[in-house]
Amino acid sequence: MPRALVVEDDPAVQMALVHALRGLGLVTQAVSTAAAALQGAAATEFDVVVLDLGLPDLDGTVALTMLRSVSNAPVIVATARGDEESVVRSLNAGADDYIVKPFSSKHLAARINALLRRSRPSTRIGAPGDMIDLGELQIDLSRRRATLGDKTLDLSRREFDLLAYLAQRHGCVVSRRELCEAVWDQVSISDDRTIDVHMSWLRRKLGETAAEPRYLHTIRGVGYRLAEPE
Structure with missing residues (x-):
């Protein structure tokens, strides 16, 4: 069975989150x-x-950065902080998703199910041996690795998924x-900045x-196109 870790210092909120996740x-x-x-x-x-993010011993963004050094598990930041700076800082620190309190258990369940579908091997993009070449850019779908010239790109899970889908x-x-x-496995994202931020990071690494x-x-007004340089 899938395992979840809840990091929340408010006893009432923690209990509600645990109940919701166990219900899943x-x-x-x-x-x-x-x-x-x-x-x-x-x-x-x-x-x-x-x-x-509001933990008693350490700022949640700092904790997220440290968490990334010991675990590859997808992370959903669930916080009352809805300002743009907090969203960007969390995504930049390695969060896979961001949800602002208060939220319903159904909303949280949908976000978690989406992350679990994306992270399980059975749903990975591509089949063994799939390779896409676009000039100097090479994307190995089965090994989830991208290179630009002789440099391996350091991509997060979400950045690779974006690049692979566009490729x-x-x-x-x-x-x-x-x-x-x-x-994202969602019909829409409530905050369009999520896509913009990930695209900005992907561009920077390219x-x-x-x-x-x-x-x-x-x-x-439409979207994005990935193409080999002319």
Whole structure:
């Protein structure tokens, strides 16, 4: 059975989260501090982590960065902080998703199910041996590795999923809605900045900018297109 780690210091909220996750069939462990979360993640292989940012011993964003060093589990930040800076900082620190309190158990369940579908091997993009070549850019779908020239790109799980999906449709315009459904497993994302931030990171790692694209082109009002440089 999938295992979940809840990191939340408010007893009432923690209890509600544990109840919701166990209702989904997840074996759930709950802790109240960043230190306990890091210890638990180092000792147990979790399938998903639900992390609050307002922890008593350490800022949640710092805890997230440290958590990434001991665990590859997808992380959903569940917090009352809804400002843009907190969203961007959390995504930049390695969060896979971001949800603002208050939220319903159904909403949380949908987000977790989406992450579990994306992270399980049975749902990985591509089949063994699949390789896409776009000039100097090579994407190995089965090994989940991308290289640009002789450099291996250091991509997060979500960044690789975005790149792989666009690469499999190279030359075609992919709408934002399609990316929401295919990469985030959602009909829509409440905050469009999520896609923009991930695209910005992906561009940076490809060595380009939105103003001077080489591979990743923005089609204003529609979506994105990945293409081999002319």
